[in-house]
Amino acid sequence: MSETKDNRLARWAITAPPTLFLLAFFLVPALIVVLASFQYPGEFGGLAPLFDHGDGREHGLTLENYRFFASDFLFTEIFLRSFAVATASTLICLVMAYPVAWLIARSPKRHRDLLVLLVILPFASNFLIRVYAWMIILGPQAALARMFNGVLGAFGLEPVSLLFSPFAVLVGMVYVHLPFMILPLYTNLEKHDPVLLDAAQDLGANAWQRFWRVTWSLSLPGVFSGSALVFIPVLGMFAIPDILGGTRDMLIGNLIKDQFLGVRDWPFGATLSIVLTLCVLALAGFAAWAGKARRGGA
């Protein structure tokens, strides 16, 4: 009897600190953001008080922020553009990462750890430095831009700037997030039993059918987790569009950052954050539902 009591105590002692940490530093701030999205902005930034101080200032709760969001199509447009960039980045990452992950998973066991290390090696240098490096690579004086504009010139077209363009944003997004797609795919593909491919071939599947019906189907969990690991950070990313994008390439991340640090409208920043979170949750819910329907109904 006392042993089970000890066990319970031990379990509690181990799980309590991280639980409390998450409650204090994740759930509570999240709730504060929810609350803030229904508040008025303070006169000099921050939030207006919840209760009347009798000084005639705005106070209490309001739906004004959400109304403002809905009133201007510009915000929706930025949302749509962000989702488009996130979707494109995810798809490009998937197409590029799948063969890499597959090759690593199929390479001799003694090489795999080294190859995985190479995939995550870029993380060893600072994120901003790596993004600034792209400024140089894509810059107008760099070989890439000269070559590209040379080709355009040969066809009698005006030169264009690679840098400060949606293209540069996409390149940066894909570059930074590619490892997040490769790793879950590799972890998944590495577990596949090669005899399943033999079995599929034996039962009449050609190379394409073997890939589609066995490898791809079995790798779907990896595809989903990799996609989530790319899609969600890209959606909130502001540094890359700031550095590599032009003025017309603003994404939600930039918009939210501006609300907090630029125009100092915290409640509207909070509102944008909440809308973004709800969109992501809806998407994740849909993915889960679709996955279940596929498995159950097929």
Added chain:
Amino acid sequence: MALLEIRNITRRFADFEAVSEVSFTVESGEFFTLLGPSGCGKTTILRMIAGFDLPDAGQILLDGRDLARTPAEKRPIHTVFQSYALFPHLSVGQNVAFPLRMAGVAETELRRRVRETLEQVHLAELAEHYPHEISGGQKQRVALARGLVNRPRLLLLDEPLGALDLKLREEMQLELIKLQREVGVTFVFVTHAQPEALALSHRIAVMNRGRIEQLDEPSRIYSFPSNRFVADFIGNCNLLEAAVIERRDGLLRLAAAGLGEIRAPASDAEKAGDKGVLALRPEQVRIGAANSASDDANRFPGTVRDFLYVGDVTTYQVALDNGCQLAALRPNDAPGRARFFEVGDRVTLSWAADAGHYVRD
């Protein structure tokens, strides 16, 4: 024309010859077994028939047509893998439907055949389950159903019963025989378990070191092994080193090492001076109390050194007085007694003049 003809195939891996100039034929409807210890080349042959590997020399013909240029997915040959290799993301029914889908069978026909085949292996009610939800024996049946559903010309089975426990294995053996008879598909079965091979096969090819040592019906493999390896590998066997003294009237007089003169049946053209072994099965050796009467031509006194009691029978290891050790088997058929003899008992071993099989070197 034979359904499958293997002509002189050889397969080398680096400096190791896994299969050396092997030839055999399999007739339509036959249950053919490749039997041998691990590393004897039997699985390599199976992989070459399936199309996962190609011989370095020789030909594999199906219905008289060379398969060398036919990839595995185009061969009307299916395999039941040792690990079953069921698709974990597909239900039992979808697994069985897989080869039909690959063949482009229409949906209604596909459903009918999946249901029929699942009924044949008594799994109709598990069609919606996933492989991780069913037992080992059930997985085995799913693998069989998947291999048989679109009626291949040939079904290859790679140690399919190896992962099952004994009781289940025996059940599955009976069912395999029944199933093969029902569907009429030709089976090529690979195993290292000789009781399984004896129980299931129409013919057995006993393999060792990349070669076929003997190819025959199970009863002939067991009773008339063609060499030492087969005699030793199949069942339990006393191997008595012996030279031929004389051959007369279908009987041999042999000089057995550590035993003296014994009599044995002659088989082919043995002549005086030949060396070899007498393969004598423990069940051919009678064990009786010391000095008990018997008409057997070969009689030797000895002492029980050890015994292996397995319930229905007991195998006694007996040290003969002239130095040789022999195994003798006796059914435990006396009412009220577990067995007949204990360690240290004095006994007489005997066997008939026509028992055993002499194998020349």
